[in-house]
Amino acid sequence: MERALFLAERGRGTTSPNPMVGAVVVSSDGIVVGQGAHRVAGGPHAEVIALDAAGPRARGATLYCTLEPCCHRGRTLPCVDRVVEAGIARVVTALEDPNPRVAGGGFAFLRAHGVRVETGVELAAAARQNAAFVTWIVRRRPHVTLKVAVSRDGFAGRDDESVKLTGGPVDRAMHRQRAAVDAIAVGSTSVLVDDPQLTARLAYRQRPLVRVVFDRRGRVTPAARLFETLNDGPVIMCVGQAAAGSARAEALRNAGATVIALPDADPIPAALRMLAERDVLSLLVEGGPTLHRAVWDAGVVDRVQVIETAVALESGIRAFVPSAAGASVTRHRYGADELVEWDVHRTD
Numbered sequence: 001m002e003r004a005l006f007l008a009e010r011g012r013g014t015t016s017p018n019p020m021v022g023a024v025v026v027s028s029d030g031i032v033v034g035q036g037a038h039r040v041a042g043g044p045h046a047e048v049i050a051l052d053a054a055g056p057r058a059r060g061a062t063l064y065c066t067l068e069p070c071c072h073r074g075r076t077l078p079c080v081d082r083v084v085e086a087g088i089a090r091v092v093t094a095l096e097d098p099n100p101r102v103a104g105g106g107f108a109f110l111r112a113h114g115v116r117v118e119t120g121v122e123l124a125a126a127a128r129q130n131a132a133f134v135t136w137i138v139r140r141r142p143h144v145t146l147k148v149a150v151s152r153d154g155f156a157g158r159d160d161e162s163v164k165l166t167g168g169p170v171d172r173a174m175h176r177q178r179a180a181v182d183a184i185a186v187g188s189t190s191v192l193v194d195d196p197q198l199t200a201r202l203a204y205r206q207r208p209l210v211r212v213v214f215d216r217r218g219r220v221t222p223a224a225r226l227f228e229t230l231n232d233g234p235v236i237m238c239v240g241q242a243a244a245g246s247a248r249a250e251a252l253r254n255a256g257a258t259v260i261a262l263p264d265a266d267p268i269p270a271a272l273r274m275l276a277e278r279d280v281l282s283l284l285v286e287g288g289p290t291l292h293r294a295v296w297d298a299g300v301v302d303r304v305q306v307i308e309t310a311v312a313l314e315s316g317i318r319a320f321v322p323s324a325a326g327a328s329v330t331r332h333r334y335g336a337d338e339l340v341e342w343d344v345h346r347t348d
């Protein structure tokens with residue numbers, strides 16, 4: 001199963017809106033005879049690649065798979081048919097597929113055809129690997145990561161000029177992360193102060209990256225550099241009801257933006273629902289602190305990343321850093337910066 005989880009990582013950033021899946025076929029005498037990973041939505045499923053590689057050696061073998069094999073006719077044939085056809089004797093999986101079109105149906109089909117089924121092996125690792133997919137299916141919203149860079153003295157930036165807090169090594173890691181998520185979001189003041197491009201420049205990205213700007217009053221203008229980067233993916237401007245009909249909104253549309261009017265009350269959950277409907281499974285909220293706090297207060301943060309930098313600002317806008325009390329925190333050093341991360345365990 002560890003090998004299957006390792007293989008599944010090959011699809012990180014490219015399988016959305018599908019889950020990442022890895023599979024390994026092990027013969028009855030303990031030899032790996034086939035393996036595979038789901039690499040891209042619409043491409044072959046991991047089980048099928050592994051079974052094809054195993055050929056006749058799959059007869060009587062065990063299939064290890066990070067996710068329950070599918071039993072519905074999507075873009076490809078159901079995997080469970082292939083598993084039975086190949087003569088697999090036993091299927092071991094980590095995670096039941098939460099997709100209501102599967103949800104135990106794959107296991108039931110396999111058992112009905114005489115295949116032994118075990119599930120829950122390396123469950124925590126598999127759930128973490130597919131956290132975005134599971135959140136999107138179960139909660140009908142993207143998996144949300146709050147990313148905060150903080151100065152040594154607790155500031156996020158200045159309100160009148162763009163300041164650089166992070167160094168090259170952590171920037172590269174964060175661009176790799178941008179290359180893997182479906183969307184990133186910022187608040188309007190960050191666009192006005194920093195004029196960012198919001199692209200994955202220091203890493204290779206295969207798919208368009210959705211950029212979301214929360215701008216209730218419609219203060220961002222078409223002159224923002226963001227609108228020069230539409231080749232990298234769509235820009236969604238989330239504006240308030242009043243701003244949606246304004247001439248500024250029309251100018252943003254003409255500049256290539258998608259303008260979405262959000263309800264004035266509770267705009268964040270509405271925005272997340274809208275993004276989920278557009279197949280956004282993972283959202284990285286990059287700042288600034290006003291947006292960080294609003295998203296935190298909406299109770300929709302799944303993961304927190306704090307980059308503790310060595311820079312001192314002495315004055316500016318205070319960073320919003322949620323408490324990590326009770327969480328299992330990991331720390332990685334990148335040059336002068338330290339990346340502190342934890343999952344927010346929900347009780348709802």
Ligand SMILES: NC(=O)c1ccc[n+]([C@@H]2O[C@H](COP(=O)([O-])OP(=O)(O)OC[C@H]3O[C@@H](n4cnc5c(N)ncnc54)[C@H](OP(=O)(O)O)[C@@H]3O)[C@@H](O)[C@H]2O)c1
Nearest residue numbers: 149157158187188189190214216217287288289290291294
């Ligand atoms: N250190 C970091 O990690 C980091 C990252 C990014 C930016 N920054 C820095 O942060 C500073 C800007 O931060 P900021 O806190 O002033 O502004 P911000 O979070 O970038 O943007 C705040 C604006 O977002 C809009 N907004 C839209 N929907 C909202 C909602 N539901 N709740 C709250 N606000 C909503 C509000 O304008 P409306 O009322 O018009 O909607 C609000 O004024 C800049 O200096 C920038 O350089 C730091």
